[in-house]
Amino acid sequence: MAVKALYFSERDGQDMALKNPEKMLFANKADADARDKMLELSEEILMFLKSKVDGLSEEHAEQCALAIAEERDLFLRALKKPSLLNQEAEAESE
Numbered sequence: 841m842a843v844k845a846l847y848f849s850e851r852d853g854q855d856m857a858l859k860n861p862e863k864m865l866f867a868n869k870a871d872a873d874a875r876d877k878m879l880e881l882s883e884e885i886l887m888f889l890k891s892k893v894d895g896l897s898e899e900h901a902e903q904c905a906l907a908i909a910e911e912r913d914l915f916l917r918a919l920k921k922p923s924l925l926n927q928e929a930e931a932e933s934e
Contacts, residue, residue, distance in 0.1 A: 847872035851879040882909035 847866045848857035852875070857864035866872040886905035889896060896904075908915060918924045 849873075849876040849879055851876055851883075878909050878912070881912060882906045885909055 844867075847869050848854060848864055849872055852860075852864045864875065866875065882902075882905045885908050886901055889901045889904055890898075893901070914924060
């Protein structure tokens, strides 16, 4: 029987990673590190949103922060060309 190492971000936790293996378990350390960095960014965005947007619920702030962090590259490109943020949504509606 072969042995296979699996990696996960400590920010997700082992229990959560095992419940969502397709998104949170990785075959290599680099992918797990990338997830950890994304989650770190999400936490920072969450704190920023909570300090800047009055009345934003914790749940919505978490959802927004995670969405922004997951689409980090898109947001970086959109700083130069804002219309990129909605091109995919427009293509789906056509």
